[in-house]
Amino acid sequence: MKKKLVAGLLATAMVASVFTGCGKKSDKKSENKESLEVTAEDKGEIKLWIADNTVDFTKSEIDKFFEANPNYAGFTVSIEPVGEGDAATNMITDVQGGADIYGFAQDQLARLVSAGAIAPVPKSGQEWIEQQNDAGAYGAATFDGTTYAYPLTSDNGYFLYYDKSVVTDPSKLESIIADCEKAGKGFYMEINSGWYSTAFFFGTGCKLEYGINSDGKLDSSTVTYASEDGVKAMKAIINLHKSKAFVNGSVVGNAANAAAIVSGTWDSGAAQDMFGANYACAKLPTFNVDGKDYQMSGFGGFKLLGVKPQTDSKKLVVCQALAKFLTSEEVQIARFDAVGWGPSNKAAQQSDKVKADPALTALAEQLSYTIPQGQYPNEFWDLAKGLGDSIISGDFDNASDDDIMKALTDFQNTCESYAK
Incomplete structure (x- = not known):
């Protein structure tokens, strides 16, 4: 230097x-x-x-x-x-x-x-x-x-690792799922996690934010999960869960017979080992609900x-x-x-050696759709896990929009109570 x-x-x-x-x-x-x-x-x-x-x-x-x-x-x-x-x-x-x-x-x-x-x-x-x-x-x-x-x-964030011999279009969730189902392969994503599930909720425009006072305590909240946007996001998660290709998980080392998995840069080595010559990375895909496409978002x-x-x-x-x-x-x-x-650093991100890293390139593109993770109460992560567990258990497989709205209203009220 x-x-x-x-x-x-x-x-x-x-x-x-x-x-x-x-x-x-x-x-x-x-x-x-x-x-x-x-x-x-x-x-x-x-x-x-x-x-x-x-x-x-x-x-x-x-x-x-x-x-x-x-x-x-x-x-x-x-x-x-x-x-x-x-x-x-x-x-x-x-x-x-x-x-x-x-x-x-x-x-x-x-x-x-x-x-x-x-x-x-x-x-x-x-x-x-x-x-x-x-x-x-x-x-x-x-x-x-x-x-x-x-x-x-x-x-620090998450994006898509995939097998390019199986997944023909990584830009759309529906295409990825169809390819995985056809090949008898798994699509892995941890939907019972408050960190990963925000990909859907933030993607449709929902907010989940907390204000902090001078003593470092949560003193306000902006939560809009109990909304039409929230219902759409949860319907998308339910639809994903219903696919025979879906497997709940985000650790590449624990994945078996996978063609796609949502994880972060910490898993790049394991993903390269798993997919070999077919290793590929991309930003998270769009998902479709009620005829409209939404870009997956999440935390950065x-x-x-x-x-x-x-x-x-x-x-x-x-x-x-x-x-x-x-x-x-x-x-x-x-x-x-x-x-x-x-x-x-923006100039460093554009260096040839950094741009040659598929995982970092995919993450850099995905981070433009995310929000920085702020301070959240510990109880939120348990609450989000519970909602995801209910979806995985099939509790909402036949739920109406009203049923989903009720569940999200309870979820939102609990989130808001953490700042009162």
Whole structure:
């Protein structure tokens, strides 16, 4: 990596927010407008949490960062292997003892803001993030109009793996099902999951969103499952369940005699092994209800990099600069090469090597139809599983639209009760 490019990347990082302490809600108005010059005489220790499989890669990139910025030489970085699934909870439990920079899943952002565990990105950095990253990743890094994190990836979501010797048209669910039935093969999708079933409900235009107050508690909801759109979505799920080709599941390693399966990039290796030379990927298909086609939607997921508020304003400058560097175009491409993480950076997504990955290409197309997964109550996932289990059990095989509406009204009322 060229030192000149790295130095240019970090030039805007000299404007930083100054915080008087940790453990309190981040103050968006506390941004310091003065440029702070960091010299080699300034010292500090930075703790970084990142996923275990990226520790060695991150160490090598940090070496490049300091080589290109000798004025930061007084700062040292220690790396601890803490995954995105645990980092936010650990930070909220002990903000002071937590990492200065940490990776986390986008659905944890509101909790981190409420706990005072994440500092807003400086204004110049916010503009850079919006320009450099896809819209989904930028939206996932933003809460209440302020950008708090640096996008690392756009690679968490689901799409279609299929056997191209069996599936002739992956763009339509009805065609996929027909091909699977004709070949005596299975179509796998986990319809008793609140994560996967949103592909249908969001696809017809339903909403399922929660508002969060300053204490990080759910205080409002927008749920429109009990609607004509909701009925159409549920009818589509019921119709899928009725197919002899349908199998409830999303783990490629557990699939048998499959010609198509809805899963994510984590299953790409297993899917390649299963389908061999006939391995293919595509965005999720459309589905037809009452004569109208709808594009499957669903949740999108993103990995983000956050910076903890600091009492030392110069340390904050270095932390923000390092987080920005670790999420830059060149580092995202290098990370893809090293561990296969899908870039959120728009230019990185267009690199030949990333575009040559069928799974990431399919996911990138699918993510344009999804919404970032926000914070949801734990009870929602159990509720959605129960609804899916009822469909799988055949409880709605002969249900009228009124019967479906009643079930969705009960479902919606329960969802809304979580925020009261």
